[in-house]
Amino acid sequence: MKIIKKNFDKSMIDTISFIVIIISLFFVPTSIDGNVIHNAYLYKNLFFIGFILIYSFIRGKYNIKALIIISFIHLIIWIFTLSTIIFTTDTFRLSLASYSVIIALSLLWIVRFESDISINYFHKIFNVVNIILLLWGFGIIGEIPWVKDLTLSYFSQYSDYTVDVMLNYNKPVISFGTHSIASFHFFMLFLMNLYTIKVKDKGTAINHIFMWFYLFVNLMMLSNTSFILSAVMLFTILWVNKKIQLSLVIIPVSLLTIYYLVSSGTLDLYINRLLYAENNGFIGRYANGLFATNYHYILNYGGIGLFKSPDTGIRLTDSGYIVLLTMGNIPLLVAFFYSFYLFLSNNIKNRYKLYIFLTFAAFEFAATWLILDVRAAYLQLFVILYINGLNNLYND
Numbered sequence: 066m067k068i069i070k071k072n073f074d075k076s077m078i079d080t081i082s083f084i085v086i087i088i089s090l091f092f093v094p095t096s097i098d099g100n101v102i103h104n105a106y107l108y109k110n111l112f113f114i115g116f117i118l119i120y121s122f123i124r125g126k127y128n129i130k131a132l133i134i135i136s137f138i139h140l141i142i143w144i145f146t147l148s149t150i151i152f153t154t155d156t157f158r159l160s161l162a163s164y165s166v167i168i169a170l171s172l173l174w175i176v177r178f179e180s181d182i183s184i185n186y187f188h189k190i191f192n193v194v195n196i197i198l199l200l201w202g203f204g205i206i207g208e209i210p211w212v213k214d215l216t217l218s219y220f221s222q223y224s225d226y227t228v229d230v231m232l233n234y235n236k237p238v239i240s241f242g243t244h245s246i247a248s249f250h251f252f253m254l255f256l257m258n259l260y261t262i263k264v265k266d267k268g269t270a271i272n273h274i275f276m277w278f279y280l281f282v283n284l285m286m287l288s289n290t291s292f293i294l295s296a297v298m299l300f301t302i303l304w305v306n307k308k309i310q311l312s313l314v315i316i317p318v319s320l321l322t323i324y325y326l327v328s329s330g331t332l333d334l335y336i337n338r339l340l341y342a343e344n345n346g347f348i349g350r351y352a353n354g355l356f357a358t359n360y361h362y363i364l365n366y367g368g369i370g371l372f373k374s375p376d377t378g379i380r381l382t383d384s385g386y387i388v389l390l391t392m393g394n395i396p397l398l399v400a401f402f403y404s405f406y407l408f409l410s411n412n413i414k415n416r417y418k419l420y421i422f423l424t425f426a427a428f429e430f431a432a433t434w435l436i437l438d439v440r441a442a443y444l445q446l447f448v449i450l451y452i453n454g455l456n457n458l459y460n461d
Contacts, residue, residue: 075124076183082120083184083450087194089113090443091240096221099229110165110439117172117442125176128411134404135171141393141400142167146370157372163381164371166439173442174408182454188261191451195254195275202237202251202282216240237282246438248283248291249428253444255279255298256424257451260417264455276302290431356380359391368394385429385436401436402426412449415456421448 089112095105121127142164149157184190204212213232221228222242231238241247258272258279265272280298283291358378362369368391373381381388389398405425409418425435425445435441 075179075181078120078123079182079184079450079454080186082116082124083190083447083454085116086443086447086450087190089116090440090447091194091198093240094219095240095242096219096225096228099217099221099225101221101223101225107162107165110162110169113169113439113442114165114172117169117176117446121172121176121178125178127175128177128407131175131177131404131407131411134400134407135175138167138393138397138400138404139171141397142370144370145368145393145397146372149366149369149372153366153369157369160371160373163373163437166437166442169439169442170436173445174404176408177411178449178453180412180414180453180457182450182457184450184454187454187458191257191261192271192275195258198239198251198254199275199278199282201239202285205232205237205239206235206282206285208235234287236286236288238286243432244286244288245290245428245432246434248286248288248294249432249434250444251279251283251286252294252298252424253448255283255301256421257448259301260452261455290428355383356387359387363390363394368392368397382433382437384431385433388433388436405435408445409449413452415452417452 089109093109094102096102146159201212201216205216216239217228217232220240220242228238228242231242231244236244236247238244238247241250255276258275261269261272262276276298280295280302283298284295285291359380362379369379370392373379379391381391386398389401406418406422409422412418413421425441429435
């Protein structure tokens with residue numbers, strides 16, 4: 066196999082793969098004339114499986130420890146799947162499409178990619194992506210008709226009305242469908258620009274500009290997730306640039322704003338919504354009945370494996386942690402996130418791997434994304450290629 070690998074131009078392979086990842090992550094249509102392509106979910110998963118098999122064969126090595134843990138994950142899932150068949154009388158439907166995401170993640174997480182990433186026109190490609198996504202977001206915020214029509218026609222997803230609702234509020238969800246998932250992607254792109262600045266020793270002016278633009282676009286998402294991530298973005302910008310004078314302005318303004326919100330009662334309303342709203346509040350989501358049926362099956366049957374049933378009230382969205390517990394209880398939850406951290410540790414050789422892991426893990430409290438959408442796998446690969454590519458360009 067080593068002889069075969071030597072026949073490939075590594076730079077060409079990395080560049081082509083980087084472009085494929087970017088297109089698959091940001092620009093693949095999910096609808097036609099606003100009608101969701103329902104089979105696209107499975108097709109995207111199968112394409113990633115084929116892609117990662119080829120790329121890992123050429124530019125990766127399989128990790129035995131990761132392979133053992135991944136095998137344990139699949140064993141847990143199938144044990145609970147079979148126990149559901151044997152011990153429950155409720156009507157369930159096997160979800161092989163969902164399992165294809167787990168297979169895709171498994172094939173990714175068992176690989177230790179070669180670290181000598183070499184991508185032609187590296188910064189130009191990344192900067193073009195930043196510009197397109199930001200202009201797209203500003204086009205939605207600015208209510209440019211053809212931008213909103215294009216988004217609705219070709220990037221509707223989850224349901225035929227989800228993106229329509231987002232666009233009615235001018236939320237710059239671009240190709241991501243919902244405000245929470247879009248906010249998370251903007252935050253990760255913000256982090257990649259931040260990493261560029263750190264590695265290049267203050268980077269370029271355009272990376273600083275992109276960070277501010279991502280902060281603004283993220284704020285315009287107007288969701289709990291976007292507000293929290295925007296606060297982290299602002300703190301990060303001030304910390305990176307050591308803007309002490311700017312901090313002296315922002316802190317008093319923030320305190321005055323909080324005082325106004327408290328005195329007017331607005332803050333109390335927002336906190337109640339943040340914590341207690343049935344669908345979006347943290348306590349409302351986890352403690353007040355949204356996952357009541359999930360808790361019933363977790364406590365009484367341990368889990369249901371690969372099954373799902375719209376008739377029983379089981380929710381397989383809104384929390385990655387609850388979904389993993391519903392599928393395979395605590396053993397699956399622990400093995401899944403340990404495998405993810407091991408994958409990042411094998412492929413990112415600096416302290417940023419922990420920050421990236423915690424960012425992904427924290428987002429799973431707000432949405433079921435890591436285990437549900439193959440774009441999460443593309444984003445992981447994008448981050449690894451970008452970080453290792455930068456390290457090779459500027460730290461050699």
